[in-house]
Amino acid sequence: MSLQADSNDPTVPSLERLLLAVAQGRDQQAFRALFQHFAPRVKGYARKLGADDGAAEELVQDVMLTVWQRADTFDPDLASAATWIYTIARNRRIDRIRQERRPELHPDDSMLDGDGAPPPDHQVQAAQEASRLRAVIGDLPPEQAEVLRLAYYEDKVHSEISVEQGIPLGTVKTRLRLALVRLRRAFGEEA
Amino acid sequence: MPAHHPAPELLFDYAAGSLREVQALLVASHLAYCAECRRRVAELEACGGVLLEEVAAEPVSDGLLDAVLAKLADAPAALPPQPATPPPNGILPGPLHRALGGSMGGALDGVDWVRIVPGIHLSGWSLGVGTASACLLRMAAGASVPAHRHTDHEMLLVLTGAFSDEFGRYRVGDVASYDPDTPHHAVADRDGECVCLLVQDKPLVFTGALGWLLNRGFRF
Numbered sequence: 012m013s014l015q016a017d018s019n020d021p022t023v024p025s026l027e028r029l030l031l032a033v034a035q036g037r038d039q040q041a042f043r044a045l046f047q048h049f050a051p052r053v054k055g056y057a058r059k060l061g062a063d064d065g066a067a068e069e070l071v072q073d074v075m076l077t078v079w080q081r082a083d084t085f086d087p088d089l090a091s092a093a094t095w096i097y098t099i100a101r102n103r104r105i106d107r108i109r110q111e112r113r114p115e116l117h118p119d120d121s122m123l124d125g126d127g128a129p130p131p132d133h134q135v136q137a138a139q140e141a142s143r144l145r146a147v148i149g150d151l152p153p154e155q156a157e158v159l160r161l162a163y164y165e166d167k168v169h170s171e172i173s174v175e176q177g178i179p180l181g182t183v184k185t186r187l188r189l190a191l192v193r194l195r196r197a198f199g200e201e202a
Numbered sequence: 203m204p205a206h207h208p209a210p211e212l213l214f215d216y217a218a219g220s221l222r223e224v225q226a227l228l229v230a231s232h233l234a235y236c237a238e239c240r241r242r243v244a245e246l247e248a249c250g251g252v253l254l255e256e257v258a259a260e261p262v263s264d265g266l267l268d269a270v271l272a273k274l275a276d277a278p279a280a281l282p283p284q285p286a287t288p289p290p291n292g293i294l295p296g297p298l299h300r301a302l303g304g305s306m307g308g309a310l311d312g313v314d315w316v317r318i319v320p321g322i323h324l325s326g327w328s329l330g331v332g333t334a335s336a337c338l339l340r341m342a343a344g345a346s347v348p349a350h351r352h353t354d355h356e357m358l359l360v361l362t363g364a365f366s367d368e369f370g371r372y373r374v375g376d377v378a379s380y381d382p383d384t385p386h387h388a389v390a391d392r393d394g395e396c397v398c399l400l401v402q403d404k405p406l407v408f409t410g411a412l413g414w415l416l417n418r419g420f421r422f
Contacts, residue, residue, distance in 0.1 A: 094251030
């Protein structure tokens with residue numbers, strides 16, 4: 012297995028392979044490659060959300076250490092590497108910078124019988140889904156893309172976006188719902 | 203499968219990480235009952251993954267990789283134990299079980315209750331962060347919550363039994379959501395008590411003579 016992150020070959024989900032190599036082989040070379048790719052992005056994410064340089068680098072360390080420790084919980088059927096690392100960065104940021112706990116659902120938490128696994132239609136090609144999603148996000152009308160980015164990058168719940176942007180709450184909700192409808196199409200909602 | 207879900211904006215705020223802890227507790231608890239909302243949250247997290255790939259990368263300091271690699275050597279080979287998972291057949295969903303301290307055995311035996319009016323109790327346990335708070339609400343069979351209005355948002359997640367209000371009927375896993383200044387009153391089904399997770403953003407204002415008394419003594 013090649014451990015080079017080969018972004019030129021769209022058929023090779025190499026970031027996912029790197030994560031699996033960390034999970035299965037405690038592979039430090041693979042971990043270095045993941046660090047090179049994700050550390051600057053996690054830092055950019057933290058900086059956009061208002062962390063200063065030092066706090067952003069502490070978050071990077073925390074996230075990458077968690078990647079090493081929890082790599083065995085990564086499942087490429089459920090999420091791309093970027094999605095999985097996004098959820099770690101989001102949760103660690105809430106813990107460290109906002110100093111709140113992040114209530115999360117764990118895999119064993121389902122209250123429904125025989126419902127441990129996600130629906131079968133979601134167990135396909137999470138990484139390929141990401142490229143469709145990227146195209147949909149790129150094509151969003153600017154005002155819809157804006158509410159999306161404010162929520163993910165400015166730590167604003169939708170009602171705060173309304174107040175701070177001087178846009179009526181109903182308009183924020185409408186834009187958000189229109190964006191969500193478009194995003195859902197990337198997940199094969201026509202099926 | 204639940205019939206009443208959190209608003210799409212709430213799932214979005216939860217996936218984006220902007221939702222505050224108290225409301226996030228209700229959303230995470232609802233997910234334990236709802237495969238459909240779990241799928242929506244997974245999709246919105248995938249959106250977060252795409253945005254993470256798009257974010258303007260910031261170079262990290264030269265020594266950062268080495269600092270992390272040095273810590274890998276010290277990192278425990280075994281993971282720290284995962285937080286408590288509730289026992290099977292418990293009535294508390296995992297996120298709520300953990301918020302209560304993981305000591306309830308998935309049941310409500312260890313919860314203290316404060317009587318508000320006959321048939322209506324609130325838990326001594328509560329979680330307050332910022333202006334929001336969560337506690338448990340217990341309605342005896344057929345009991346109704348006194349009419350009240352409130353100045354901010356209020357949500358209920360049904361954990362056992364069922365109740366009805368002006369807007370519909372809510373069973374286990376369902377979320378009832380009330381906008382500010384919407385008078386409403388919940389009535390538990392006649393055939394059993396109903397326990398809910400109650401989340402609100404501001405103290406409520408009870409209406410009527412009973413409300414005057416309640417407002418002096420209780421937050422609800």
